[in-house]
Amino acid sequence: MVYNICMLRKATLLSAITATVAFVLLLGVVPVSADSTILDNDQIGAISQNCATIKQSLRALQRTDARTRSYLGSAYERMLSDFITPMDLRLINVNQPNATLTTIHSDIIEARQQFVHDYTVYSQKLEELITHDCQNDPQNFYHTLEDTRAKRATLEKSTENIRRLLADHLAVVKKLEQNTGGANAN
Amino acid sequence: MPTNEKLVANPDTKSATDELDEKQKERRGSRNLTILGIVSTGIAILTTAVSLIIYHNSGDIYLDRSRPGYLPDKSEVQVQAESSYEFSVTGPLTKEVLDEYIKHFEEELNVIDDLEKPFSEEPLSDKSFGIPEPKAEEPAESPAEEQPYYWWY
Numbered sequence: 001m002v003y004n005i006c007m008l009r010k011a012t013l014l015s016a017i018t019a020t021v022a023f024v025l026l027l028g029v030v031p032v033s034a035d036s037t038i039l040d041n042d043q044i045g046a047i048s049q050n051c052a053t054i055k056q057s058l059r060a061l062q063r064t065d066a067r068t069r070s071y072l073g074s075a076y077e078r079m080l081s082d083f084i085t086p087m088d089l090r091l092i093n094v095n096q097p098n099a100t101l102t103t104i105h106s107d108i109i110e111a112r113q114q115f116v117h118d119y120t121v122y123s124q125k126l127e128e129l130i131t132h133d134c135q136n137d138p139q140n141f142y143h144t145l146e147d148t149r150a151k152r153a154t155l156e157k158s159t160e161n162i163r164r165l166l167a168d169h170l171a172v173v174k175k176l177e178q179n180t181g182g183a184n185a186n
Numbered sequence: 187m188p189t190n191e192k193l194v195a196n197p198d199t200k201s202a203t204d205e206l207d208e209k210q211k212e213r214r215g216s217r218n219l220t221i222l223g224i225v226s227t228g229i230a231i232l233t234t235a236v237s238l239i240i241y242h243n244s245g246d247i248y249l250d251r252s253r254p255g256y257l258p259d260k261s262e263v264q265v266q267a268e269s270s271y272e273f274s275v276t277g278p279l280t281k282e283v284l285d286e287y288i289k290h291f292e293e294e295l296n297v298i299d300d301l302e303k304p305f306s307e308e309p310l311s312d313k314s315f316g317i318p319e320p321k322a323e324e325p326a327e328s329p330a331e332e333q334p335y336y337w338w339y
Contacts, residue, residue, distance in 0.1 A: 072298065072304060
């Protein structure tokens with residue numbers, strides 16, 4: 001009898017633990033869409049009706065974004081390899097290392113890596129959006145669209161961050177130029 | 187026996203003619219094979235060229251080029267190096283050198299700024315996809331309107 005009660009308690013405990021673990025795992029797997037917009041009938045109708053046009057626009061955007069990524073990526077790479085890195089090295093060579101420029105340099109490298117990462121994440125989301133069935137599942141399509149917008153906003157911030165860092169670099173070099181005042185710094 | 191002679195003579199004649207025919211057939215066959223090879227190679231080159239042109243003009247090439255691991259072609263690198271300024275690692279750091287650096291740096295910044303608002307939110311907006319604005323929720327009727335008005339209140 002006592003043995004049976006013990007076994008029952010163990011089974012109850014085990015099932016409680018299993019249920020808790022399952023619940024926690026479920027929380028992690030199931031997307032929480034509390035923030036997502038619930039569309040009204042007009043919006044759902046518009047998405048279903050314009051599905052083909054929306055897909056076409058998204059594909060055009062995908063190509064434009066790829067061109068932009070290629071353009072900006074090359075420009076950032078050129079700025080780093082032809083300007084910022086040689087400037088740091090030259091300052092070290094003339095025994096005038098500039099801590100601010102070095103910090104900005106490493107920040108730009110980091111920001112560029114972040115830009116590459118953000119673009120990859122965004123392009124994957126955009127691809128997911130393009131392959132989503134907007135005609136039969138407009139509500140979830142819109143949720144994916146909202147996610148894609150968020151990823152795009154992150155990417156935009158990433159480009160703004162790099163642009164700001166490049167401006168900072170230029171400002172420091174201008175200050176350096178003013179301090180040099182025509183004298184040979186070597 | 188003339189018939190037998192003919193019979194004996196004819197196989198030799200036939201075999202000579204057959205050999206000639208066979209040789210001609212072989213020549214024709216090899217010629218046809220060569221033509222087939224040339225034509226199929228030509229078709230392959232043509233279709234590949236057409237598909238590459240479509241790949242380039244449609245912009246799909248930029249999808250591949252936008253990948254993180256993409257490296258430019260050697261020819262592109264050389265053209266870039268020839269056309270752009272590169273700051274030297276060695277040498278004195280004078281005002282003139284810094285002026286030149288600033289000038290070229292600003293030019294490169296202008297190249298980046300040529301792209302107005304890259305990755306802006308506008309292309310993914312509801313408006314650009316023809317999705318109407320959500321209808322504003324009708325304000326709930328106030329309790330005062332729901333209840334009848336009694337003048338003695």
